[in-house]
Amino acid sequence: MIARFVVILVAGALFGAGLAISGMSNPARVLGFLDLTGAWDPALVFVMAGAVLTFGGGMLFLRSRRRGVGWFGTQLPARDHDPIDRRLIVGALIFGAGWGLAGFCPGPAIANLVALRTDALLFLPAMAVGMLLARFGFHADAD
C-alpha cells in the first residue's frame, strides 16, 4: 500500500516537473501555439509528441509484458470506446473556449498554484465551480 502511494507520488512529481519544464505552465506559450495567424509557437507540438509517444508506447509495453495486469492488483486501463456524441463535442467546444480565453488547462493551472500565481488562485476555484455545475446539472462523472 505504501509502495503504491510512493509510485503515485513519483508519478505526480514527474508530471508536475514536466509541466513546468515544458513551458506549458506559461499561458503565453500555450496561447502562442493556439495563435496560428500570429507568431506561432510550436512548443506544444513537441510536448504532446513526447507525452503521447511515452504514454502510448509505455502502455503497449506494459500490456504485452503483463497481459493487461497493472501494478498493486489493478488492471491496466484500456482504450475507451465512448460514443462520439453531442456531449463530447459540446464539452470539448466549451473547454476549448475557456482554454483559449486564458491559456490554462487544468494541469498547468494546478502547477502554478505552487508559485502562488494570482491567475491560478482565481482560475482553480472557478474551475471547481464549473465541474460541480457539470456534475449536478448534467450528470457528469456519474461513475
Next chain:
Amino acid sequence: MFPAISASDYTWLHALVGGTLIGLGSLLAAAASGKIPGISGMFSRLLRPRPGDTAWRVVFFLGLLAGAALAFSLVAASNDYTAHAAPLATILAGILVGFGTRLGGGCTSGHGVCGLGLGSKSSFVATLTFIAAAMLVVFLLRHTALGGLVS
C-alpha cells in the same frame, strides 16, 4: 525557432523533455491506479471524495505540486510566465474549462495525452475539437476588435 517571449534559454528540448516527463508520470499513475489519469477527472473526483478512491488522487496532486516546485527552482526556463487575461476573464475561463472538461469527459491530459496514446477515437475527436475551439477564440481575441473585451 520559438518566438521570443522571454529572455530565458528555452528550447525545443525543454518542450520534448517536459512532454516525455508528463507521459512518464501519466504511465506510472495509470499502472499504479488502474485508471486513466486525466487531470480534470482526478481533480473533479476530489470534489466528491469516496472511501478508498481519494487518497491516491491527493497523493498524485501533492506530487504534482512538489515536482512543479522543484522544476521552478532548478530549471530557469520553467519560470517564464506572462499573464494574459484580466481577472474576470480568468474566472470565466476557469468555469468554462471545469464545465467543458467534465461534460466532454477529459482535458488536455485525459483526452490529449492518455486518450491519443491509447488510440481512442473519441479522444481524437475531442482533442481536435477543443484545439480548434481554442484557436478560434485566440484568433477572435487577438486579431479582431473582440480582444478589447478581456485584456
